[in-house]
Amino acid sequence: MSLFSLRRLAPHEPELDLAAARGCRLHQGWRPEQVFVRGQGSWLWDDSGRAYLDFAQGAGVNSLGHSPALLVEALQAQAAALINPGAHYEHHGQLALLQQLCAATGSARGYLAGSGSEACEAAVLLARQWGAQHRRGAYRIISAQGGCHGHGLGARSSTARLAYGPGLEGFAQVPFNDLEALHAAVCADTVAIMLEPVQGEAGVIPASEAYLQGVAELCRSLGILLILDEVGTGLGRCGTLLAEQRYGVRADILTLGKGLGGGVGVAAVLARERASGLHLAEYRGSHHGNPLACAAGSAVLQAVLRPAFLAQVADHGRHLREGLARLALRYGLQAPRGLGLLWALPVAGAAEVAAAALEEGLLLDAPQPDVLRFTPALTASRGNIDDMLARLGRALARR
Structure with missing residues (x-):
């Protein structure tokens, strides 16, 4: 399925002065400048129309991806x-x-x-x-x-x-x-x-x-x-x-x-x-x-609980682990660790790598200074995983 076919119109939203609106928020630390307006499956779109591949999914909250039917x-x-x-x-x-x-x-x-x-x-x-x-x-x-x-x-x-x-x-x-x-x-x-x-x-x-x-x-x-x-x-x-x-x-x-x-x-x-x-x-x-x-x-x-759902999660988890292991070998990193579709890649300056990944259109989580975390939708495809690995590779190369 093409990215274009995934894209949907967002519901009508009133004009928003972002600077003024952000001034109403209690301080919570640094936040990316992107403002997201819609999502589908493994993808999010910001208010400028740019698509991002989401392999954080709210630290695993969106178990079936964004807005599943x-x-x-x-x-x-x-x-x-x-x-x-x-x-x-x-x-x-x-x-x-x-x-x-x-x-x-x-x-x-x-x-x-x-x-x-x-x-x-x-x-x-x-x-x-x-x-x-x-x-x-x-x-x-x-x-x-x-x-x-x-x-x-x-x-x-x-x-x-x-x-x-x-x-x-x-x-x-x-x-x-x-x-x-x-x-x-x-x-x-x-x-x-x-x-x-x-x-x-x-x-x-x-x-x-x-x-x-x-x-x-x-x-x-x-x-x-x-x-x-x-x-x-x-x-x-x-x-x-x-x-x-x-x-x-x-x-x-x-x-x-x-x-x-x-x-x-x-x-x-x-x-x-x-x-x-x-x-x-x-x-x-x-x-x-x-x-x-x-x-x-x-x-x-x-x-x-549908038949084969959990078997597919396990299979795609192995695919993700193998891909992360290849990147770790290429860039001299420690081996990934995790289970299923919950994985971490040890890397120094994880927040900086996550920021570089964001520029590549990839959303990742860095729960610790030296760890990138991967919690994709349980419905993420092998193609989504391969796309993520390519974007992450480019982010790591920019360190």
């Missing part, structure tokens, strides 16, 4: 029927999505939130409730250095060891992929170990198979919970529905987010058998599990 249709139909009845009332879409998620992941119960951060906070609340019921009030949660479990207070505490007050203390961190250090950190007050199978914000650092399997065995032998944060790795990103399937482990509590809504804000915390009797009566949000978000989540989940 099935998602647009689901949102349009839901918006015409019901947008938000209020957090105190159930609706069909909420119950349907929870049932679909539980069936697909082998979970017993779940709760829908608005972001991965909130899902991780909910997981912490569930674990501590379980500790109060089954571990004589144990509340301490061990996580790994470099992990990022969101930006809410509770989730941030598990990441950065911050203490914002009663109920948010009791987090400890140990080096990632170090089973001995993790074991040594467990004490009588430990209720759970909370990990990402692949640390995305740290630079796409996968857990080793021996490590994650060892953690799961440790949790079983000590009678504590295993929480897997799959906000960035779940819903097909690693070539399987959940990254835990790649490792042959099973979490007691898991969290989903990012790609679950295909760009719409929805997340989930799911409890397996050991944690299925818990509740979240005091954890609510005005937009948690609203009909629009649930329609998006259901549409994405159904797409990912």
